[in-house]
Amino acid sequence: MKKTEDLFIVALKEIKYIWSRNQILSKFVSLPEDLKLDNIKNNQINATTKLASWIESDDASNKKIHKIISSLSFHVKWENGYTEKDVNNNFLNNYGFFELIGPTGHFKTSEMALYVNYLDKNTLYPLHNHEAEELYFIISGQAKFENNNEDYEILTSNKTRFHKSFEPHAITTDNKQLLSFVIWKNKFEKVSKIIK
Numbered sequence: 001m002k003k004t005e006d007l008f009i010v011a012l013k014e015i016k017y018i019w020s021r022n023q024i025l026s027k028f029v030s031l032p033e034d035l036k037l038d039n040i041k042n043n044q045i046n047a048t049t050k051l052a053s054w055i056e057s058d059d060a061s062n063k064k065i066h067k068i069i070s071s072l073s074f075h076v077k078w079e080n081g082y083t084e085k086d087v088n089n090n091f092l093n094n095y096g097f098f099e100l101i102g103p104t105g106h107f108k109t110s111e112m113a114l115y116v117n118y119l120d121k122n123t124l125y126p127l128h129n130h131e132a133e134e135l136y137f138i139i140s141g142q143a144k145f146e147n148n149n150e151d152y153e154i155l156t157s158n159k160t161r162f163h164k165s166f167e168p169h170a171i172t173t174d175n176k177q178l179l180s181f182v183i184w185k186n187k188f189e190k191v192s193k194i195i196k
């Protein structure tokens, strides 16, 4: 088995490769050159085992990154971001993210943030917003993305979606899980609020 540190290095290498091939990602924000792996204590939430047991991507082009991210699941610092006051228990059991790159991430930088987001099947991530501009990149699975207007879109592997600063957005999964990168730039203090 590979050492934990090697898993992180392999993940970063693959992310750099994905950036080099995807102009939507690279035009949104550049990956800093000098990313250093920090020693951050890992933890577990419900999403940890769910992602660790979801090994195979449904998309051939993202098989490699999906497998690497899944193998990192027990080595990262998982967060929920919300409390029961804001969201229901089903959401907290089915959602989780970790900051792979960012100000408090496994790879430290103050220039941008890259979170790995996991959402289980049959889950609503209610309408929320934040100051940071945001780009979603779907690694695997499928979900409906909507804002507070009428229009919505179903996103699958390799699709992206941009959210402006403070633009409300909600995500709903049906019979598939969702694994995505969530990239923040400009004002990426970790403050995301549910809109009631």
Ligand SMILES: [Fe+2]
Pocket: 129, 130, 134, 163, 169, 192
């Ligand atoms: Fe967001």
